[in-house]
């Protein structure tokens with residue numbers, strides 16, 4: 057039995073159902089991300105765990121105890137909000153102490169815990185400041201400290217970094233992950249930023265229209281997407297049409313060239329997916345299928361150059377690394393690209 | 408051009424407000440023939456009935472403020488949090504005392520709570536005081552509710568509530584430690600208006616026959632010459648002192664507003 061068990065959770069607002077049959081088992085100390093586009097029900101699911109929404113059906117158990125009937129303040133679940141939600145009338149120290157005070161902790165314990173928490177988030181000297189005297193990143197760190205000070209059983213974060221600018225976002229996500237690991241706290245993290253989800257999580261739940269399309273490690277989600285939606289939503293993906301010649305061995309005709317996928321395929325037309333980094337310019341070891349075509353777009357991004365080439369009626373985007381030795385190809389130039397047929401993903405029909 | 412007009416408007420306003428005030432002050436100092444003196448003030452302040460009625464009204468005002476805050480803050484909070492669609496209706500309801508004359512309210516009270524009714528509040532002094540306080544709270548409701556509701560608008564009530572809940576706080580704790588401190592300045596301005604209303608109120612106190620400051624003012628005005636002017640100046644000074652206090656308090660509790 058896992059530590060946090062969500063089973064067959066459903067939620068409707070009036071006639072609209074926004075979460076469908078959502079089940080998830082989270083191990084103690086695990087970091088789970090809910091990833092999905094806007095409006096797919098991430099926040100609603102998280103809020104049901106926190107107790108701010110009542111599920112229409114389903115169970116939520118922590119440590120074997122059903123918590124659906126508990127009020128939010130009885131659940132011992134920490135929450136971090138996108139808008140920080142620090143109490144504006146309290147100092148940083150008082151904000152962090154709030155939960156402990158409510159719980160009636162002794163003054164000595166509160167003082168020690170507040171100091172420990174502020175140390176942990178790297179702001180030991182700011183206890184006396186008011187929230188409006190802090191930067192956004194600092195405020196969110198204080199919010200994290202406040203949520204963790206009461207030693208909750210589960211930590212929930214709803215897009216905690218999306219109000220911050222890009223640099224802080226990257227550094228803070230590493231910090232959050234480090235703190236989470238150090239405390240070993242079971243965490244659910246809501247985001248619509250796939251890079252965030254991929255870099256932080258033990259496992260990712262990709263949500264789509266109120267359902268969990270796929271649950272898996274970042275590696276699984278990225279490399280073996282279960283649905284067309286997951287394949288398209290996580291990472292950049294080329295999709296190409298191919299004709300199956302031999303369903304048994306997975307021999308296909310792809311942009312006029314034969315390739316063998318080495319797995320059984322349905323007969324007829326299939327949609328295949330390919331990540332840009334699985335395609336190289338020119339020949340490459342291990343990439344046996346070579347296609348010829350013409351460059352149609354060159355995007356110089358610095359370290360990486362993203363190219364698009366038209367190959368037998370299909371357009372493929374792919375990346376090469378920048379080198380000072382060789383200028384990137386020009387638009388219109390004839391090129392050959394290579395890929396490995398086993399890297400091709402079979403994309404199911406649209407859901 | 409516009410400059411000149413604004414100066415004219417300002418001067419006109421100043422004259423409009425200042426002249427009666429100056430006139431009143433001047434008149435209140437003229438009790439002794441041929442020279443200025445504070446005789447009128449001395450007389451007023453020495454009058455035991457002034458002291459009685461004034462302290463009665465101050466106590467009533469404080470009680471009304473406490474009752475009003477306890478009634479309005481949770482109500483306005485709850486409406487904002489859980490019944491946002493009802494907000495316009497509630498706001499309309501709180502405006503009713505402005506359109507219903509106090510005399511109607513007090514006759515309603517007397518009908519409902521007279522000695523032969525099911526709740527004979529007017530039968531005892533304490534009961535009548537209570538009734539008067541409820542009346543005052545009704546009269547100040549529009550100001551109190553608006554002030555508090557405006558204060559609540561400046562904070563993210565929903566998220567702060569959820570943050571406090573997830574930290575284990577119940578409703579009483581949330582109201583006392585999160586909501587009230589953050590709308591304190593608004594509550595104070597509502598309290599100040601309540602104070603001003605209660606100190607000067609005449610109809611309710613007179614018809615309920617309570618020894619309040621308003622009826623006393625009226626009595627003096629009808630029977631004396633210089634003392635009412637002195638009283639008016641004193642009342643005015645108290646009002647300004649209140650406003651100064653509010654300024655002070657809001658300066659000390661400014662954190663967060665700008666965040």
Ligand SMILES: Nc1ncnc2c1ncn2[C@@H]1O[C@H](COP(=O)(O)OP(=O)(O)OP(=O)(O)O)[C@@H](O)[C@H]1O
Nearest residue numbers: 069074092093094095096097098099100101247248
């Ligand atoms: N209180 C509510 N009443 C009615 N519908 C709601 C309510 N809350 C959310 N919804 C609807 O439920 C759906 C899911 O909303 P939710 O906030 O969970 O999405 P989300 O995945 O968190 O999106 P985002 O990334 O934009 O935050 C949306 O279509 C939304 O309109």
Ligand SMILES: [Mg+2]
Nearest residue numbers: 098099100214
């Ligand atoms: Mg959301």
